[in-house]
Amino acid sequence: MGxxxxxxxxxxxxxxxxxxxDYLQTHTSTRFAVQRGxxxxxxxVxxxxxxxxxxxxxxxDGRELGEYFVWIPSPRLRLA
Incomplete structure (x- = not known):
């Protein structure tokens, strides 16, 4: 790998x-899914x-953050 x-x-x-x-999914609202393909x-191996x-x-859904939503920075790169 280098x-x-x-x-x-x-x-x-x-x-x-x-x-x-496991910790993030148990203690926060963060969820992960397998990205197929x-x-x-x-x-x-x-x-x-x-x-x-x-x-x-x-x-x-960022609206669930309520007043804390303003702390989320804007994306640096727009994909759509």
Whole structure:
């Protein structure tokens, strides 16, 4: 993955990421869903998934933030 990759940080991420997702979904309104159509990059590796495993945040209605909505910055890039 490149000469600057720190395998200790990669391993820490791989170990902590599932707990982070669980924590956010348990303690906040954040929800994630598998983004279909993005297969794993290395089909030769054990555990490969053709349907993908990329997580994306589920849309959130900003009106639920009430007075705190003003703290959300405008998008830097408009996609539509």
């Amino acid at each position: 000469p600057t990759l720190r395998s200790d940080l990669l391993q820490a991420f791989l170990e902590a990421a599932p707990r982070m997702v 993005f297969a794993d990059w290395h089909p030769q 054990d555990g490969f998934r053709a349907d993908g495993r990329l997580l994306s945040p589920v849309e959130y």
